[in-house]
Amino acid sequence: MLAYIWAEASNHVIGQNGKLPWHLPDDMQFFKDQTINHQILAGKRTYDSFGRPLPKRKNLVLTHFPQSDFPAGVKVFKTIDEFLQYAKGYPNEVIFVVGGTSVFKELLPYVDYLYRTSINHEFNGDVRMIDIDYSQFELEQQVPGKVDKNNVYPHTFDVFKRKK
Numbered sequence: 001m002l003a004y005i006w007a008e009a010s011n012h013v014i015g016q017n018g019k020l021p022w023h024l025p026d027d028m029q030f031f032k033d034q035t036i037n038h039q040i041l042a043g044k045r046t047y048d049s050f051g052r053p054l055p056k057r058k059n060l061v062l063t064h065f066p067q068s069d070f071p072a073g074v075k076v077f078k079t080i081d082e083f084l085q086y087a088k089g090y091p092n093e094v095i096f097v098v099g100g101t102s103v104f105k106e107l108l109p110y111v112d113y114l115y116r117t118s119i120n121h122e123f124n125g126d127v128r129m130i131d132i133d134y135s136q137f138e139l140e141q142q143v144p145g146k147v148d149k150n151n152v153y154p155h156t157f158d159v160f161k162r163k164k
């Protein structure tokens with residue numbers, strides 16, 4: 001089962017210069033809470049943005065770079081089909097797809113859940129979230145994020161499930 005997890009600004013920006021455009025520890029904590037002990041799939045640039053394999057998660061990476069370029073424990077896929085074959089081996093597990101855009105675009109027909117953090121603020125950026133037809137999904141959960149001196153942007157955690 002595949003789930004997307006990402007945070008997007010009100011102008012749909014998700015990245016700037018290979019990083020997140022915002023500092024929002026509440027969302028980082030949400031990301032951690034959801035993905036911990038799960039497998040996560042990242043495109044190469046998103047993987048690089050982490051700076052290291054994320055701990056307590058099996059890190060899967062889509063890239064044309066060879067497996068030998070990555071630390072032990074990281075699993076590399078050269079094509080989406082290779083990843084989809086692998087994912088079939090885990091029918092009872094959620095694999096979190098963490099971006100970026102080409103990965104989100106290519107796996108859209110297969111995704112079951114969407115974990116979207118909507119940040120109520122516009123940011124400059126060079127990467128935007130793909131268009132998603134939300135009429136194919138139903139909102140299962142909507143929780144307001146914490147706003148305080150460390151989390152200055154209002155944000156909402158939404159979880160959508162694909163309609164049957």
Ligand SMILES: NC(=O)c1ccc[n+]([C@@H]2O[C@H](COP(=O)([O-])OP(=O)(O)OC[C@H]3O[C@@H](n4cnc5c(N)ncnc54)[C@H](OP(=O)(O)O)[C@@H]3O)[C@@H](O)[C@H]2O)c1
Pocket residue numbers: 005006007008013014015016017018019020042043044045046047049062063064065077078079080098099100101102103106127
């Ligand atoms: N706000 C969020 O929630 C969020 C989430 C994710 C990412 N981001 C941001 O978005 C930016 C990175 O995303 P991005 O869209 O630029 O890049 P990306 O999708 O993470 O990485 C692109 C790379 O992934 C590999 N790749 C993608 N599809 C592939 C396929 N079908 N087969 C083989 N390899 C494939 C290729 O790597 P090779 O060139 O190595 O072959 C490609 O150059 C960063 O700024 C990051 O911080 C934000």
